[in-house]
Amino acid sequence: MAMDWMVDYQPKSGISKWIDQRLPLPRLVYNTLGGYPTPKNLNYFWNFGSLAGMFLVIQIVTGIVLAMHYSANTLVAFNSVEHIMRDVNYGWLIRYLHMNGASFFFVVVYIHIFRGLYYGSYKEPREMLWILGVVIMLLMMATAFMGYVLKWGQMSFWGAKVITGLFSAIPLIGTSIQTLLVGGPVPDNYTLNRFFSLHYLLPFVIVGVVILHIWALHIPGSNNPLGIDVKGPQDTVSFHPYYTIKDLFGVCVALFIFCIFVFFTPDLLGDPDNSIMANPMATPAHIKPEWYFWPFYGILRAFTFDFFGIPAKLWGVLAMFSSILLLFVLPWLDNSPVRSANFRPIYRQMFIVFVIDILVLGWCGGSPAAEPYVIISRFATAYYFIHFLVLVPIVARLETPVSLPKSIGTPVLNYGNLQPAE
Amino acid sequence: MAEPLHPELENPRRRDFIHVATGAFVATGAAMVVYPFIQQMNPSADVLAMATVEVDLSKLQPGQGMKVKWQGKPVLIRYRTPAEISDAIKADTADLRDPEKDAARVKAEHPNFLIAVGVCTHLGCVPLGAASGETRGEYGGFYCPCHGSVYDTSGRIRKGPAPKNLEVPKYAFKSPTVVEIG
Structure with a gap:
């Protein structure tokens, strides 16, 4: 409870006071979901945080069930996935929920991140909230990558080989690091076993960081589309029921779209090459990761020549990792005191170009490693x-922002020449 | 229909209907989600496909027995001698803990074959007496080494802590020497 406009939890009955003094769990729930005062002007882009939480739960629940039927051994891993698809009761449903759930988790998280970029949610006083969010994204990427290897199809194997191969670009110690990660000269049973163990562990690490993320959110409170600070109780509504019901509406819409994928086109986002069992002796013609890695894969492949005495391979790896690590320092790169891009005419246009740039990178990353994609991805990476x-x-530094409204309530109440009641 | 003058005075209110309808919809949806997540714990298709097993009895000589695996459990098969069959029928009138006639435990056309699940009804050990050299207990049937339950040549409990006779699985003779269990 950092801001003075926030309402603290007040236990009413004797028993709730007794519990609050010993284990303030009701206080935690109240401050998270109940009386948490939320800016009253949040738009639908603020639904994506709760949606990300929902998809994390879907992934954990379906994942625990899949682990009951899966075997992490290279001799049987591929067949145990087929066993899930054909023999286990509703195994096809649970696996398709998990497969498409991963994609949807990334969709909602990417929208959540772009929301933050547009409305300046990364700026003071929410830098820690933003940094924890980037940590969650990195953990998600590691988890998704290792989960994809578990099927032990062609793309699983060659994905594992290529991604761990990235570390071999590091000078001097690279090859040793790669061997350490893989556990041998090439991905094999030892790799599969450790990836299964970590794929089961990391989601719970994500849950832990999500708790920190929500904690860090509740110190300054939510940002809002105007990007201005909450001035007092007149600018907020209680999270429950106003945003619980709005979040539930978002959940309904998201699940509706999710079910269209799960039930009508479950393999659309997958790669058919991964339905072939892993073969260490033959690389598929066109190696590409799952769609959610394409922009970063595009950056990786944009570097095809050595310059400044650094080999192309190392350039690609450095660029790919720093493209994400840059987000950590974004709060200090952007000094503008105005948060919302609605009031920053130049940044607003830059933001649109930036989104297009990422889409172009994604398109190049999902295409074969040939022209014109390489030259396009080179410009897009730059x-x-x-x-x-x-x-x-x-x-x-240079932009002149549009003048900001005085408070969250002002633009709403002034609409149609209505004056706020004094 | 005209709008009611005082909707808040209606009984039941429209809002009550919306609440009940929403609740019912959510409950139905939740049940439909929970169902596959519970069903996945039940035996999968490949396990169910192994529900029956065919056994060739042609190698068995009178007095011999064998064990086969059926649904993960041992099944005891005994080719009973005429003396063992008459012992079993004689015991029909005895004071049995779990009264059952021998005729009810074998097929009328094949009374020489006793087929029973080899799981002691006491605590689940496998009784001895099917393989050669194993002790058969004082009634010439089966003897459970764990807690000393004794079964007769019809697989009925005669002595010891077990409460029930050895279970007779569903089975059918495909030919005089081939039986399908399950």
Whole structure:
């Protein structure tokens, strides 16, 4: 409870006072879901945090069930997945929920991140909230990658080989690190076993960081589409029932779209090559990761020549990792005191170009490693870094923002010449 | 229909209907989600496909026995001698703990074959007496080494802590020497 406009939990009955003094769990739930005062102008982009939480739960529940039927041994792993699809009661449903759940988890998290980028949610006083969010994204990527290997199809195997191969680009110690991660010269049973163990562990680590993320959210409170601070109780509504019901509506819409994928086109987001059992002697013609890694894969493959004395392989790996790590320092790259892009005419246009740039990178990353995709991804990669390292800091200094409303309530109450009741 | 003048005075209110309808919809949806997650714990299709097993009895000589695996459990098969069959029929009138006639425990056309699940009805050990050299207990049937339950040549409990006779599985003779259990 950091802000003075926040309402503290007040236990009413004797028993709730008794519990609150010993284990303040009701206080925690109340402060999270109940009386948490929320800006009253949140738009639908603020639904994606709770949606991400929902997909995390879906992934954990379906994942625990799948682990009851899966065998992490290279001799039987592929067949045990087929066993889940054909023999286990509703195994096809649970696996398709898990497969598509991963994609939907990334969809809602990416929208959640772009929401933060547009409305300046990463800025003071929410830097820690943002950093924890980037940590969650990195954990999600590691978890998704290792989960994809578990099927032990062709893409699983070659994905494991290529991604762990990234570490071999590190000078001097790279090959040793790769061997350490894989557990041998090439991905094999030892790799599969450790990936299964970590794939089961990391989601619970994500849950832990999500709890920190929500904690860090509740210190400054939610940002809002105007990006201005809450001035007092007149600018907020209680999270329950107003945003619980709005979040539930979002849940209904998201599950509706999710079910269209799960029941009508469950393999659309998958790669048919992964329905072939892993074969260490033959690489598939066109290796590509799952769609949610395409923009980063596009950056990786944009570097095809050595320069500044650094080999192309290392450039690609450095660029790919730093494209994500840059997000950690974004709160300090963007000095503009105005949060919402609605009041930053130049940043707003830059943001749109940036989203297009990422889509282009994704398109290149999902295409074969040939022209024109390589040259396009080279320009798109350059723009990605120019955006964060050049344009964002410069625009933050030079841009003249549009004048901000006085409070969250003002633009609403002034609409149609209505004056606030004094 | 005209709008009621005082909707808040209606009984039941429209809002009550919406609440009940929403609750019913959510409950139905939740049940439909929970069902597959519970069903996945039940035996899968490949386990059910192993529900029956065919056994060739042609190698068995009178007095011999064998064990086969059926649904993960041992099944005891005994080719009973005429003396063992008459012992079993004689015991029909005895004071049995779990009264059952021998005729009810074998097929009328094949009374020489006793087929019983080899799981002691006491605490689930496998009784001895099917393989050669194993002790058969004082009634010439089966003897459970764990807690000393004694079964006769019809697989009925005669002595010891077990409460019930050895279970007779569903089975049918495909030919005079081939039986399908399950």
